[in-house]
Amino acid sequence: MSKYVFFVTCPKGVEYLLEDELRSLGMELLRNAPAGVWVQGDLETGYRVCLWSRLANRVILHLAEVDAATSESLYEGVYGIDWLQHLAVTGRFKVTFSGESEVIRNTQYGVQRVKDAVVDRLRTDDGQRPSVDPKDPDITVSARLHRGKLTVGIELSGTSLHRRGYRTEKGLAPLKENLAAALLMRAGWPEIARAGGNFIDPMCGSGTLVIEAAMMAMDLAPGRLRQGFGFERWRGHQPDLWQRLREEADRRAAAGLSSTRVSIQGFDQDPGVIATAWRNIERAGLDGRVLVECRALDQFILDEAKTVQGLVLTNPPYGERLSERKLLAGLYQSLGEVVKEHLAGWRLGVFTGVPEFGRSIGLRSYKQYKLFNGKIPSQLLLFAIDSASAMTPRAPTNPGEVAPRIANEARAAMLANRLKKNLRTIGQWANKQHIECYRLYDADMPEYAFAIDVYQDRVHVQEYAAPKSVDARAARERLAEAMAVIPEVLGIDLSGVVCKERTRQSGTQQYEKQAATGEFFEVLEHGCRLRVNLKDYLDTGLFLDHRPVRKWIQEQAKGLRFLNLFCYTGTATVHAAVGGATRSLSLDMSHTYVGWARENLALNGIASDQHRVEQADCLKWLAEQPRADERFDLIFMDPPTFSNSARMQSILDIQRDHGRLIRQAMARLTSEGVLVFSNNFRRFKLDADLAELYQVDDVTAATIDRDFQRNPKIHQCWHIRHPV
Structure with a gap:
């Protein structure tokens, strides 16, 4: 079969795991890239990655690298690709574009130039031409601009592969499925599962970690439940080959579901997210094989027969408000006490955006992996639950930790004072003018780059994206501080505060809805x-x-x-x-x-x-x-x-x-x-x-x-x- 070049994308920090996974699926490594891997293989292997990769976001079939030093050379390079091999004259397509240069200063213009080149190449003498359809395209053209070169490809995966199909509802701050899979791999779950070990997530939320753990242990292809892939209307698609791979995945799933006997459990104190987790488990076809239960951390009692060995992996809350952050040390300490009492000999993994609280667990971490949970810099901390790893748990109270905390609280108090002052001036002015909607605060303090608008008894907060010079964790702390201060100063419930990040829009983002509440x-x-x-x-x-x-x-x-x-x-x-x-x-x-x-x-x-x-x-x-x-x-x-x-x-x-x-x-x-x-x-x-x-x-x-x-x-x- 013909060899193709693919670019497979993944979450930042997962590149080396993805490299190993792609090799195991039959790909030949070409080179690593930020948030992705370049590989080579035949079309069957490309399909296999779409079906079986637990870590990938997108699989892009590479078509060409063209000169993009000028707008005209970019157009000519894209025009020179034989698009009839990929798209019918009357077909539908969309373009995704990333990157900028001195010539291509925004992604919208880049999208337009690529679109024009594809349309002009396929346009017939009688005026027939493909159309642009951002919602239901036959193919998605991927264009990535870097250092004067434009890399052009076809997205075989379609929507991101982290969308397995089982999670249509979300708990609070859910992990993406492929990030959950990366955590499980880093924590050694595949080896533990093969040895007959068990799995527990004591703060499971909507169940992503327990479901991904079960899918690994039972050899379930992560793409089995997806409704569609980007290659299915591509002109180079081979349906018979794809059908054989689907049938193979179904046979392996049947064998895995019938033979695997590991215990996989999840707990959470929120009955609402546990109900969501149950529905996700059912959609994943794991009803009866994955058990979740509404139970607080301090009520952690297990059947002794199920605690021989295994992995505890969890993603505790990060503490978005000051009041929550003060409780985190106690939560992490409780987690340490529970696992030491009930799960001696097990392995513990904690994925957190506040790794400074890891010491409160009372165990010495033997490995730390830096990853990102969305835009949040985070760490996976690994612990052996044994006496040799034990240490005295404590909250972060040494002078080097206390000083920043005091500074944070002082800074938050300054924000509160500024909002009170603005209420006395701008707020009173608005009331006298009978104005119900007005801007109360507009990045008055450089530390808090927000616009805060009052709409009657509600508040709309727009967080201006922090420049690259500002540490992402510091920006996140500022937001948490602001969200704790705003309701208190304005005398409203937190539910009346809506917060959005206002970033520079690119591509089609400016037209996308943020939610669908209809409120x-x-x-x-x-x-x-x-x-x-x-x-x-x-x-x-x-x-x-x-x-x-x-x-x-x-x-x-x-x-x-x-x-x-x-x-x-x-x-x-x-x-x-x-x-x-x-x-x-x-x-x-x-x-x-x-x-x-x-x-x-x-x-x-x-x-x-x-x-x-x-x-x-x-x-x-x-x-x-x-x-x-x-x-x-x-x-x-x-x-x-x-x-x-x-x-x-x-x-x-x-x-x-x-x-x-x-x-x-x-x-x-x-x-x-x-x-x-x-x-x-x-x-x-x-x-x-x-x-x-x-x-x-x-x-x-x-x-x-x-x-x-x-x-x-x-x-x-x-x-x-x-x-x-």
């Missing part, structure tokens, strides 16, 4: 009722910094025709209609936001026949010749900084494109009308030649309210009129 509620702004949602999206549906802009529109709109371009959730349109606009048109490309805007209008009793909201590509709409009756007296345009949505015909780069957009919008503005143009790109500069064509007034200072004066570059705003 909308109403707020009031200058007499307008508006729906917001703090949990499901990166933004809430209401840009607080534009409050003065919306108020100005409301005050000016009486008797005018209003146009809202890139309308988002239509809040400016609501203000215009409430202010007396005779009719309005609001356009946005997102079906979600168009529906949200219509709901906002309906909430205020605004007639839909006079105030229309339509789903449209604003770039395409503006480029069309305006009709004689399509003139507006007041236009609001607040475009995104960058957009490459699949629904758009072209890429939007606001710095590059704003002059054209403004000229096109002015073609639809009446002779005495006003275009309100705004954007939040911090380095934005308005084209100088616009002032030669129109009357341009920078009104930014007048559109920054009291709560945003600490961050005057939150947006820029201009009023643009036709010359007198």
